Amino acid sequence: MTSAWRQDPLTASRPALEGELVAEIAAELLASDLNAAPHVIGSLLRRLEGDAVTVRETCGALSSAQRAGQRMLPRLLPLVPSISACFDGLLLDPDDRLTLLVAGLSVTDNVEVLLRATGRAPDELLAGRLNGLLAVSHGRFTLCDRRATIWLQHTTSALEIAHAHELLERTHRDLGDEDAALWHRASGALQRIPDVAAPLIEMALALSEAGHADHAFVVATEAAEHADGASCEWARAVAGAAAMSAGCFEDAAERLGPLSDADHALHAKALGIAVVAETNTHGMIAMIDPAEHRPRAADPGRWRDWARTASLAAVACAERGAPHEMRAWLAALREADARAGADGAVRDAAVALCWMLTGEAEAVEPSSGGPFSGTMVRALHAAVRGDIDEGLRILALAHARPTGETDPLIPGFERSPLADAYLAVVEALLRFWRGDVEAARELLGTASVRLPVGIPFAGLGVVLVQRLDIAVHGTPGPLARSLAATLPGGIRLDRLVDSGLSAYLGGAAEQAAIDVTLWHDRGAPEPALGIPGLDEVGPVARRPRVEPPETTRARLLLHRIRTLPESSWRREHDEIAETGRRLTSPFDRARVEALLGSTCLSRGDASAGRRHLRAASRLFEDAGALAWKDAVEARLARLTIALSAQSDPVTEPIAVIRDADPLAASRVAWETLLTEREIEVAMRVASGGENREIATALDVSVRTVEVHVGRLFDKLGVRNRVELAVLAHRTGRVF
Incomplete structure (x- = not known):
């Protein structure tokens, strides 16, 4: 298996090239009806030496839940044809085969461990058939092609694998590394060893807190194989929590669901995570009655665990636009916080985030610590108050100088992939609000190949990456389509606005109006946080949104332009144009200029119409919204052609429409x-x-x-x- 501790040598690969390769593979898989989440494809690329053919074949051998990132990838990846083709002709003597097997199973890349375990001399590692298969430098070793480990384990007997683990266990124990020795003892065992369960659980907890969710899951799962009774339940709880922190909700629900029905301390700790997992898996807030699960005893620890359950349930309700259920859970949270004597530690963080997501951003000033309750909520709060730059500064500072603070809402998960995904989505959203369309798209695209960005805020990341793709290219790209196709079953998105946007930018205004009208008829469903949509056509949706004041002003200007009667247009045009010029977001201002230009043309003011459209084109280019720019340029080109066909060339540059077709x-x-x-x-x-x-x-x-x-x-x-x-x-x- 891939080591639970050894650092992945490809984690520092160039993100732009990695993103391009992931997008290429995602497009091919979509065409074959093998939908895979971008971060799953990215993980496979890093584990399979960046070989696209092997990644595609491996995706075909995985379950749909594994491809979607709803279940963790298997500890040992399947042996697919391209791997067999690489190594089936490889002739190895027993010593070389054992050396490669030990190298692949080792949890460290220390050459001394490899030499002691195999009894080889240093020069033997680079001689014979090992040359080209194993690389050694500065006391470290690495397999030149890590796919060899997959081939070896699939073509080696269980006894031989157990023997390799035994050699590694003995070596690590001789070197005083008890954790590594323990791991190899457990992994190589052919029967249960109950006494390894407890230390493995501690090891998994440490890995989870360090942000290594996949490795924590592997170690906790191994612990559960050896444990019995209460230890087995604890191991399953740790494995479930690790799966949840990676966004693998099916694995989390499978392991935590049974625990949440028990009546002991573990039940209280597992329930909150189980609620999140079940909600994302099944599409509704887990149907549990707070009154049935609240602690019966006065134990402050139980009440604190219950407060965390109530807080996570309340946030899940707020993300999904369920204010009634959210308030019920907040009431349970307030009681739990008081009974635990927590003095608002959990309550205040949850209340601040819930009010933020439901549009009551000023209700509670965020004061908690940690990346989720602190950094993320403070950044959002600053942005919706109107200071987007301050919000981005908060995020940048936290990234550059992590404090290691405990987060009251997600203790133990501060460095998890899911927490990082929330932060990435928020940063991309703030950049979009500021008008940096291309920068936001690049940031989210890079994050999507490593993190489950489709999950935060009940799918907001998917909507965001689709809108950004449409703004730049006119249609969602393969990463966006893969994210949408692999969302957890509990997240439902309405794609009519995105379809309308693509149609509008492609010149199909009628189809765009139909899509937006249908969306409006469905109640105009939107994510919890406002994302620029399509306000240029269709019915006007006037509901408040959680967004910066300037974004709201731009949206209202678009509505005002669309609804002004002919009688007051000339009188109010200059005021609207001046208000639009005060917008600092180039994207928002460009949309106002574009609609002003179209409206001026429709009202017979050609000079002003052209001027506004040309300004819009330049502003869209500055924002990186190239599809919007192309749409404006195409409109100007069509207008020029129409006028040229009707005008008298002798009178140019003043075009005079011929009487043959004045309309x-x-x-x-x-x-x-x-x-x-x-x-x-x-x-x-x-x-x-x-x-x-x-x-x-x-x-x-x-x-x-x-x-x-x-x-x-x-x-x-x-x-x-x-x-x-x-x-x-x-x-x-x-x-």
Whole structure:
């Protein structure tokens, strides 16, 4: 197996290249209906020497839950054809085979351990067939291709593997390393050894606290194989907690579920983690009645454990937009905090985060320590107060100078992959709020190949990476699609806004409006924290969002531009434009400029429309939102072509529309505001057509035409057919 202590030599690999390779493999797996989470692909790449073929074959041999990251990867990866092809022709004498097997099983890369365990001389490690298979430098050794360990263990008998572990146990004991000796004693045993369980559990706890969730799970699982009675339950609890900290909720629920039904101290400690695991696995807040599980005794320790359970349940409710259930759990938390004499240690951290996620950010000033309750909540609090830079500074400082503080909400999990995933998602969100679209996308993409970023805030990371991909490329990329396809069953996302965004940027305004309208009809579901969506088309959703004040101002400006009537447009245009210029986020300001430009064109002000659209293009480029920039540039290009086709070249640069088709420019100017059918109706109304004539020409009912005409009046800010005709002809003639 891969060592539980030895550092992975590929952890310092170049993240950009790693991300590109993960994305390439993810795309191929998606095409083969083998969805795999990016961080699982990344882990396999690091364990399989970066060989993409072997990774793809291994994914095909894993279960769907393992590929999705809902179960831990197996301790020994499967022997797939590409590995067999590499090593089946390798002829090794018994001594060389034993040397390679010991090297692969060793929990340390110390050459002295390898030499003592195998009885080899130093020069023998680099001689014969070992040359090219084993590398030695500065007292350290490494397998040149770690896939050899997989091949060796699959093609070696259990007795031979046990013998290699025995050699390593003896060597580590001679060198005074009791922990390593203990591990090899347990791993090489062919029968249960109950006395190794307790020290293995302690070892697993230390690994978990150090952030090595996968190794902690392996060690705790080994402990459970040897333990009995209460020790076995403790080992399963530690393994379940390690799985949960890695985001492997199916493994966590399987190991912790039975413990949460027991009536002893372990039940109290396991219940909170079990609630989180079950919630993410099954899609609802675990159906437990707080009154049934609250401690019966006055033991402060039990009440503190119950307070932590209530706090985790309350946060899970807040993440999923369930305020009623959240308040019930907060009530249980307040009682538990008081009975434990905790003086708000757990209560205040949970209350601050819950109010943050439900939009009551000012209710509680965050004061807790630790990466989750302290750093993350303080950074979010600063951002939603309007100081995004301060929020990013808080995150950067915590990353550069970790304090090692105990987090009251997640004690023991401060350095876990799941906690790191929350921090990565928050930092990417703050950068998106600040308008650094490309920087946010790169940060989250890098994090996604190492961390379960799809889990935080009930899938907010998935929504975020999809919106960022769409802003840059116009459609979700393979990492985003893999994240969405491998979400835990307990997280449900509405993808209509993302579909609408892709359609809008691709020039399909009608489809975008349909998607946003359907989303609105479903109640406009959104993540707990506000992510810029699509406010340019469809019904206006006016519910409050948890976001910085400037983001709210930009969104309200977009709504105001869309709903201004023709009669007040010219009067209010300058004020809206000036307010937009005060936005510091280049992305938010660009969207305001783009909608101002489109609206100016639709209202017949070509000069202002072009000016706003050109400003939007430059701002989108500054933000890294290249798909938005391309959409604006395409709109300007279509407008230029339409005008060129209708104008008299002799009069350039002032384009004069020929009388043959005075409404052609109106078609281009209105394409982002109206659907294709609405444009057809508008052109016929502007040409003097009556409803019945239009219905006959378009092969629809008169009532349908009446509905379209009513929508035209609303969208264009006119009151009757005459005003619509005047606006259409004016729009066509001013270019």
